[in-house]
Amino acid sequence: MLQSTGLINSDSSAAKQAKPCGGSSAHKSPGASGCSSSNTQAIAPDIQERIAKHPCYSEDAHHHYARLHVAVAPACNIQCNYCNRKYDCANESRPGVVSEVLTPEEAAHKALVIAGKIPQMTVLGIAGPGDPLANPEQTFRTFELVAEKAPDIKLCLSSNGLMLPDYIDRIKELKIDHVTLTINMIDPEIGEKIYPWVRFNRKRYKGLEGVKILHERQMESLDALREANILCKVNSVMIPGINDHHLAEVNELIRSKGAFLHNLMPLISAPEHGTHFGLTGQRGPTPKELKTVQDSCSGNMKMMRHCRQCRADAVGLLGEDRSQEFTKDKFLEMTPEYDLAKRQEVHEDIEKFTAEVKAAKAQVAASKKASGTKILVAVATKGNRLVNQHFGHAKEFQIFEVDGVEVKFVAHRKVDHYCQSGYGEEASLEHIIKAIGDCKGVLASKIGSCPQTELRKAGIEPFEAYDVIDKVALDFYEQYVQSTPLGRSVLMSQAVVTCAPTVKGKDQSSTFNSSLSITQDNNPSHCYSCVDDYPIPPCTGFSKDYSCLPNVDNHQQN
Secondary structure, X not given: OEXXXXXXXXXXXXXXXXXXXXOOOOOOOOOOOOOOOOXXXXXXXXXHHHHOOOOOOOOOHHHOOEEEEOOOEOOOOEEOOOOOOEOOOOOOOOOOEOOOOOOHHHHHHXXXXXXXXXXXXXXXXXXXXXXXXXXXXHHXXXXXXXXXXXXXXXXXXXXXXXXXXXXXXXXXXXXXXXXXXXXXXXXXXXXXXXXXEEXXXXXXXXXXXXXXXXXXXXXXXXXXHHHOOOEEEEEEEEOOOOOOOOHHHHHHHHHHOOOOEEEEEEOOOOHHHOOHHHHOOOOOXXXXXXXXXXXXXXXXXXXXXXXXXXXXXXXXXXXXXXXXXXXXXXXXXXXOOOOHHHHHHHHHHHHHHHHHHHHHHHHHHHOOOOOOOOEEEEEOOOOOOEEOOEHHHOOEEEEEEEOOOOEEEEEEEEOOOOEEOOEEOHHHHHHHHHHOOOOOEXXXXXXXXXXXXXXXXXXXXXXXXXXXXXXXXXHHHHHHHOOOOOXXXXXXXXXXXXXXXXEOOEEOOOEEEEEOOEOOOOXXXXXXXXXXXXXXXXXXXXOOOOEEOOOOOOOOEO
16 A cells, blocks of 8 residues: 655644634735636735634635634525525534524623634634524624624624625624625526525515526625625535536626635535425536536636535534534533633644644645646545544545645545444445545545455555645655555564654653554554643554654554
8 A cells, every 4th residue: 555654743732723813904805816726826915814714714724723603693585496494403514504593692602612612713603594684683793792702703704695785884893804795696597596586675576586686786795895895705506507607707707896715615405405406306516517617717716615515503623513512502501711812822833833734845845846647635634734534534535636746625525434333334435435536545544454445446545644635645646656566564563652742832752662463454453652631542553663643543542
């Protein structure tokens, strides 16, 4: 099996935690800087500063910082054929779904609790389950309470734009610096296939008449946000056969009106969700179809590719939903432990860690040469832009495009995790292989022998490593294009293991002898660690020099 041997210095607590947002600087137009299709395409420095800790606006930030969505807005003023709001659902993960609706006071209490429990939570967003501006009193009261008690938390609003022009002054007063608009069309005849009705000024408008009102108000919203110097991201749902060929026009127009980020999302249309599209058989796009449209638009403006289409009560890192840890019956019994100094310390650790990752990426890239051949790789990661998750525990894979020098994030794909109740599920493995079938390799901290065999049969090379994603991907690419013979590492029964160097800034390095029983698939059955205060079992796999690697799961600790 292809293998990687490097390890970055993960000495700061940022490898475990993350945190809030910085201030904003003035700019003329959020969409003023043109973008190439590269993942490193330039966003104006002042905008980059404003989004640096916003996981939904910055691809880099989403590896480290968390968000909280509070469900205080149940009513909606339009009907979308892809939407079915559910107020008591804990099992679905999609927009419009929540477990419970909160009052503004409950939402503010929840925000303070989570700001203490998850200090890397930097953003509070209101995105539903209806439209926040169809519930203006609840929405703005929530923002007022949070801004008063936790001023370091960024406030974020998502809306369909129908009522935004009426509330732009209130949005500015509350210093809401990030607004997301959902715009699926700029041609009302296309919109008529998406929106059956629109409720405006206490009257319901059906068909084309309603869609025209929605379109005009969305364009006014874009103009108002640009004039107010508020960053605007636009979400568009890609619906094959309806608006897929129209989205390039949407992209061009929103760019001209100041939006700086475009998020093309796949339609979710499973029949069990109860939406009109789901019940009538409207399919969603394939990953390839979605990427094709994203790539076609990426030369015009920055594309968001890391969206998880979150629930309206999502908690935690993108791709990690911890909402069930903070249900109303639980968080109302918790005493808020909001500590600004602690949060700032966590943020400093994250910034230090990300600087190390950036330096490591630059060092690796400087030593590589592009071959002209691009491949896709699937990565199992728990965050921090590291390959740091066992293959069998992954509930999603991040997909990166690699050309020998650049490693570009292009998508994420949700899967059923392979290891359930300690056993590999054959059906889950088939689903995983189908989901990542266009990838040449899968990168994970550990991959069992059975899935390795099946992955190779499908033409996907397993690759074990624990390091920065960019370095591992480039190591894999180099070996892949050179057709390195496959093989296993040398088995050993005795080794001197060195623990990870520093945690929380304190030197806790030490070495000790450990009897290792390494199985046929090079998986230690025993591992010891000197890092006592690591938040999860620090027992790990081993690099080529048998250094103990922190934070890799699926090993036993004795």
